[in-house]
Amino acid sequence: MIDSCTILANGGKVLFEYKSGLNVPDLINDFVEFTLTNQSTNAKNSQINLKNNVLMYRQNNKFNYTIILSHQNIISIPYSNSLLAEFDRIVEVNIENLNQSILSSTFLNLVRKFEDTDLESKRNKAPRSFKETDKYLKSQLVSKESEEKRVMKGYSPKSKSDAEKSPKTAKKSTKQARTWSGDNMKDNNKSIKALDYSKDSTVDRNDEAIDANSLIDQNGIGKFNSEGLYEASELETPLMNSEESESSGFLSYFQNLTSQRVLKEEDLAPVLETLRNHLIDRNVAVDITGVLSESILKALVGKKIGTFSRVHTIVSTQMEQSIKKILTPSTATDVLRDINFVNKTENRPYSLVFVGVNGVGKSTNLSKVCFWLLQNKKKILVAACDTFRSGAVEQLRVHVRNLTSLCENLNLVGKVELFEKGYGKDSATIARDAISFAKNNEFDVVLVDTAGRMQDNEPLMRALAKLVTMNDPDKIVFVGEALVGNEAVDQLSKFNRALKDFSGLERPRQIDGIILTKFDTVDEKVGAALSMTYVTGKPVLFVGTGQTYTDLKKLNIKSIVCSLLGQ
Amino acid sequence: MEDNFNKIKHTFSGILNSQYATILIITIFILVVAAYLFLNTFKKYTDRNNFLILGLSDSGKTTLFFKLTKDELVKTYTSRSENEGKLMMKTKKNKKKEISIVDVPGHERLRFRFSEYLPITKGLIFVIDSTQQSQVFVRRIAEYLYLILVNKYFQKFNMDLLILCNKTDLLLAVSKDKIKESLETELDHIRLTRTANVESQGENGEEEEVFLGYENEKFKFEHLPNSIEFEEVSVINDGNKCNELILDWISS
Numbered sequence: 001m002i003d004s005c006t007i008l009a010n011g012g013k014v015l016f017e018y019k020s021g022l023n024v025p026d027l028i029n030d031f032v033e034f035t036l037t038n039q040s041t042n043a044k045n046s047q048i049n050l051k052n053n054v055l056m057y058r059q060n061n062k063f064n065y066t067i068i069l070s071h072q073n074i075i076s077i078p079y080s081n082s083l084l085a086e087f088d089r090i091v092e093v094n095i096e097n098l099n100q101s102i103l104s105s106t107f108l109n110l111v112r113k114f115e116d117t118d119l120e121s122k123r124n125k126a127p128r129s130f131k132e133t134d135k136y137l138k139s140q141l142v143s144k145e146s147e148e149k150r151v152m153k154g155y156s157p158k159s160k161s162d163a164e165k166s167p168k169t170a171k172k173s174t175k176q177a178r179t180w181s182g183d184n185m186k187d188n189n190k191s192i193k194a195l196d197y198s199k200d201s202t203v204d205r206n207d208e209a210i211d212a213n214s215l216i217d218q219n220g221i222g223k224f225n226s227e228g229l230y231e232a233s234e235l236e237t238p239l240m241n242s243e244e245s246e247s248s249g250f251l252s253y254f255q256n257l258t259s260q261r262v263l264k265e266e267d268l269a270p271v272l273e274t275l276r277n278h279l280i281d282r283n284v285a286v287d288i289t290g291v292l293s294e295s296i297l298k299a300l301v302g303k304k305i306g307t308f309s310r311v312h313t314i315v316s317t318q319m320e321q322s323i324k325k326i327l328t329p330s331t332a333t334d335v336l337r338d339i340n341f342v343n344k345t346e347n348r349p350y351s352l353v354f355v356g357v358n359g360v361g362k363s364t365n366l367s368k369v370c371f372w373l374l375q376n377k378k379k380i381l382v383a384a385c386d387t388f389r390s391g392a393v394e395q396l397r398v399h400v401r402n403l404t405s406l407c408e409n410l411n412l413v414g415k416v417e418l419f420e421k422g423y424g425k426d427s428a429t430i431a432r433d434a435i436s437f438a439k440n441n442e443f444d445v446v447l448v449d450t451a452g453r454m455q456d457n458e459p460l461m462r463a464l465a466k467l468v469t470m471n472d473p474d475k476i477v478f479v480g481e482a483l484v485g486n487e488a489v490d491q492l493s494k495f496n497r498a499l500k501d502f503s504g505l506e507r508p509r510q511i512d513g514i515i516l517t518k519f520d521t522v523d524e525k526v527g528a529a530l531s532m533t534y535v536t537g538k539p540v541l542f543v544g545t546g547q548t549y550t551d552l553k554k555l556n557i558k559s560i561v562c563s564l565l566g567q
Numbered sequence: 568m569e570d571n572f573n574k575i576k577h578t579f580s581g582i583l584n585s586q587y588a589t590i591l592i593i594t595i596f597i598l599v600v601a602a603y604l605f606l607n608t609f610k611k612y613t614d615r616n617n618f619l620i621l622g623l624s625d626s627g628k629t630t631l632f633f634k635l636t637k638d639e640l641v642k643t644y645t646s647r648s649e650n651e652g653k654l655m656m657k658t659k660k661n662k663k664k665e666i667s668i669v670d671v672p673g674h675e676r677l678r679f680r681f682s683e684y685l686p687i688t689k690g691l692i693f694v695i696d697s698t699q700q701s702q703v704f705v706r707r708i709a710e711y712l713y714l715i716l717v718n719k720y721f722q723k724f725n726m727d728l729l730i731l732c733n734k735t736d737l738l739l740a741v742s743k744d745k746i747k748e749s750l751e752t753e754l755d756h757i758r759l760t761r762t763a764n765v766e767s768q769g770e771n772g773e774e775e776e777v778f779l780g781y782e783n784e785k786f787k788f789e790h791l792p793n794s795i796e797f798e799e800v801s802v803i804n805d806g807n808k809c810n811e812l813i814l815d816w817i818s819s
Contacts, residue, residue, distance in 0.1 A: 006644075008644055012647070012650070013629065013633065032645035033645065033674075036677070325677065328679050331675070334760050340760065554764060556768050
């Protein structure tokens with residue numbers, strides 16, 4: 001059933017590998033690639049689908065390794081989670097000397113054991129008795145609750161008088177009160193001792209028997225056990241705490257200080273919460289902060305930390321690393337190199353399509369990019385594919401005129417021309433004509449300006465998908481405002497989905513890069529940069545920082561991290 | 568830890584009760600720790616004896632790392648975190664010297680971490696898969712290499728760079744001279760496009776990228792002030808030859 005099991009150290013070394021057959025596909029490299037590039041994998045879900053296989057994994061932060069199980073996705077293995085947990089426990093104990101053969105036999109035994117119990121449970125599938133069902137438990141709870149209400153709040157005068165009359169019900173009522181209010185129990189040391197069955201001290205119980213209240217207490221205990229609803233462990237935890245606090249203050253403090261601590265979820269949660277709020281303050285989309293903090297929680301729980309390290313510093317360095325990881329592009333962002341490459345090897349113009357919602361600055365930033373390319377001696381054709389908004393073509397014409405005169409003033413070799421077909425035409429056809437025109441007239445770059453559209457407007461999104469499918473541009477650039485907050489996620493994911501759904505291609509195009517505009521208006525609230533790169537996994541190619549042609553900059557990851565995490 | 572403290576607790580419980588002793592112990596403890604930490608950091612930054620193993624994913628960095636430090640061949644997959652290890656070696660005067668070696672993951676998303684090690688690094692080993700020499704791969708290699716070459720620490724400390732062309736045992740392996748040539752051509756393109764790129768937002772011109780080599784001349788590795796060597800190896804098949812080669816390079 002299970003095809004393979006791999007224990008992989010985070011450094012890349014294989015600690016243990018088991019394969020059920022020779023033709024089991026090797027998916028571990030794909031798995032690592034997937035976990036590294038897909039930030040959006042749900043932190044809670046430790047299962048991914050790859051190439052018709054399901055990979056289950058469990059990360060051990062204490063010893064920095066991951067256990068990965070794989071099986072074909074047509075079968076389902078109900079016990080895989082518990083198997084992983086059990087195997088992880090075994091591996092953790094024997095981490096010092098892992099023996100391949102012993103480990104593989106333990107693994108196989110474990111699998112057999114789980115398979116057997118699974119089969120057994122399937123075979124013995126009989127209808128449950130009423131006492132086992134949830135319904136029974138619920139009915140018990142409800143009846144108890146109502147009873148408690150009556151007793152605690154004096155809801156019914158009748159029951160009160162009953163309690164006065166008969167000692168039996170009086171006992172019951174006091175017992176009820178203690179059972180149901182957990183807080184009371186902690187304060188009252190006496191009753192805790194009375195409830196403490198874990199110690200099994202007969203002496204105590206004898207003492208209690210002399211006590212006047214003993215009868216009631218013991219009844220309480222009896223009731224607990226016979227009901228079987230409450231586990232002993234729940235009662236034990238507060239007792240242990242009270243014991244600990246008794247030990248000498250100074251030494252225990254010292255001990256806490258010197259011994260290595262293991263990070264727990266409770267330690268991390270408050271720190272993460274403040275950090276998360278801080279990020280939301282910096283305009284990072286709320287969902288993304290949630291996923292981020294969850295992934296950090298997952299990466300840190302169980303980690304041993306040194307004596308003097310503060311939880312806060314550990315969490316913030318981890319956060320810094322995560323943010324850097326997201327912002328670092330996984331593909332090269334050297335557009336100029338791409339252009340040279342395409343021009344030389346394929347002898348055709350390089351095409352960039354600018355897409356985005358209304359009023360984010362598509363045309364403005366197109367002209368900025370155009371100026372930068374002109375400085376690099378390129379011949380550029382600007383295609384006016386916004387055939388919808390009045391004045392769009394004229395706007396581009398003014399830009400082209402300005403740039404041409406700039407070129408003459410600065411003695412630049414580059415050249416820029418406008419390609420337009422007026423208003424009301426199909427933008428996809430204009431783009432196609434522009435590209436073929438550019439090819440015939442030996443232009444280096446075609447910049448395609450599209451009409452702004454809201455991400456929910458289906459007919460317009462269809463038109464965009466058509467434009468992309470028809471022309472297959474080298475880069476689809478999404479232009480987005482830095483001012484945008486939670487909306488960034490929605491815009492980008494819907495643009496990507498539209499490109500995918502309406503293209504009709506087997507391998508649809510997606511957004512290749514982002515231009516972040518109006519960046520000069522946000523100060524330290526640069527969260528949009530993080531949100532956008534997170535959603536698409538694509539780099540920010542440029543940031544627009546002003547009104548003039550030279551206000552186009554490269555994103556500086558260091559300064560983004562500083563503004564996100566700084567005070 | 569716990570046992571120790573229990574012992575101390577039993578034997579010195581009387582003394583410990585007096586406040587004077589408590590304060591004394593705390594002061595001594597803090598002093599010792601402070602001295603230790605100070606010495607440690609001081610040591611770290613004075614003698615740079617760290618060597619980095621860099622390169623693209625799947626070029627054989629982790630295999631080389633375990634070969635060097637533990638002298639064993641291990642099966643590896645893509646790394647997600649650094650491997651750090653120590654290596655004892657003899658210097659020319661027959662003195663023993665301990666150096667540390669760090670294997671940095673080659674995945675694009677984790678690559679930035681190499682720059683965090685550079686302030687304490689003496690030399691770099693850049694591993695290349697000799698069989699992957701299509702134009703796409705040469706571009707990716709050159710892009711990584713460019714990042715290293717323009718790094719300010721790399722230039723400031725005049726670090727040595729050893730470029731290991733790995734996997735020569737395979738049939739499709741390209742010779743080191745060919746690799747060098749194609750890398751030089753690619754770096755020639757990259758340095759032009761990178762210096763022509765728009766400037767970075769934020770700090771204004773503080774970290775200006777330097778033009779590599781001589782302008783108006785085709786890029787050559789010899790133009791750089793750093794010593795850059797090319798070697799052919801096969802980490803898996805060469806036996807001890809590979810280790811010796813690297814140790815020789817390190818000691819020189």
